[in-house]
Amino acid sequence: MTKLILASASPRRLQLLAQVGIVPDGVQPADIDETPRKGELPRVYAERLGLEKAQVVHQAGQFTLAGDTVVALGRRVLPKAETDAEVEMCLRLMSGRAHRVMTSVCVMGPDGQVGRRLSDTRVILKRLSEDEITAYVASGQGIGKAGGYGIQGLAAAYVQAMSGSYTGIVGLPVFETVNLLMGLGYKA
Numbered sequence: 737m738t739k740l741i742l743a744s745a746s747p748r749r750l751q752l753l754a755q756v757g758i759v760p761d762g763v764q765p766a767d768i769d770e771t772p773r774k775g776e777l778p779r780v781y782a783e784r785l786g787l788e789k790a791q792v793v794h795q796a797g798q799f800t801l802a803g804d805t806v807v808a809l810g811r812r813v814l815p816k817a818e819t820d821a822e823v824e825m826c827l828r829l830m831s832g833r834a835h836r837v838m839t840s841v842c843v844m845g846p847d848g849q850v851g852r853r854l855s856d857t858r859v860i861l862k863r864l865s866e867d868e869i870t871a872y873v874a875s876g877q878g879i880g881k882a883g884g885y886g887i888q889g890l891a892a893a894y895v896q897a898m899s900g901s902y903t904g905i906v907g908l909p910v911f912e913t914v915n916l917l918m919g920l921g922y923k924a
Contacts, residue, residue, distance in 0.1 A: 738846050740922060743793035743802035748888070748907040756910055758917070758924050766792040766802060770816075778808035779838055783854055786840030790850070799922050800844040805907050807883025808836045817884035820873045826884030827872060832863035835883065839904040841913050845920035853916060855909035857900025859887075864894060 740758070742749060745765040753760065766789035772781050782804050789802035807814045809829055817823040839855045864872075872891065878884040885891040887905045903910040917924075 737923065738797065738799055740799040740801060740917075741793060741795075743789045743800055746907050748886075749803065752903055752906060752908045752910055753913070756914060758914070760801070764793050766790075768792055770804075772813050776813075777811060778806050778813050778836065779854060779856070781813055782806040782838040782840040783852065786842040787850070787852065790842040790844045794844045794848070796848065797846045799846060799917065799920065801841070801913065801917070802843075803839055803841045803908055803913075805837065805839040805882045805904075808838060809833070814883040816880065816882045817878050818880070820879075823873050823878035823884035824869060826878070827861075827864055827869050830861045830883065830885075831869075832861065834858055834860045837883070837900075837905045839901075839907060839909055841909060841916060843913075843916040843920055843922075845922075849920055851916040851920050853909070853912040855901045855904030855912055857898060857902075857904050859895060859900075859905065860897045861891075861894050862896045868894065 739761040741762045741764050742760040743766045768788050785804035786802050790800050794800040814826050837857045841853050843851045877889040901909040
């Protein structure tokens with residue numbers, strides 16, 4: 737059986753794959769520069785990062801799965817929050833507004849063939865009170881997350897509406913991922 741390598745250190749991506757019976761043979765996070773290019777639109781940025789991560793990790797004879805999640809407010813890419821201040825800034829920007837969560841998926845087959853998809857989900861967060869923002873920042877759940885929040889935790893209570901893929905927001909659109917893998921001949 738041909739090996740599947742996940743080009744990500746995200747525990748959420750591993751959990752989502754396990755949920756549908758897929759366990760990668762290895763995890764090898766891609767080390768790339770994730771800085772957005774000047775004028776790069778969020779959709780293009782997400783797709784580029786997913787492809788670059790797969791290309792950096794891929795070796796002939798294996799399946800490589802990579803992805804990247806971008807939270808966008810209009811044309812603005814929100815950061816992967818590394819500090820409490822960034823989490824707070826993201827929450828304040830998105831409070832009471834719609835934003836998009838775009839997760840790219842890239843699968844490279846053993847022969848180098850590439851399959852790619854983009855999950856684009858519209859999310860509306862309720863208008864957040866000062867207490868809600870303070871409590872969420874204090875929880876630490878927004879650190880390391882695109883847009884400073886994770887829908888699978890406390891922030892689920894702030895999501896007023898969404899249209900698209902829940903698993904795409906978590907970090908790996910399962911439907912698209914499974915279909916890409918199957919389309920390139922992967923057998924779990």
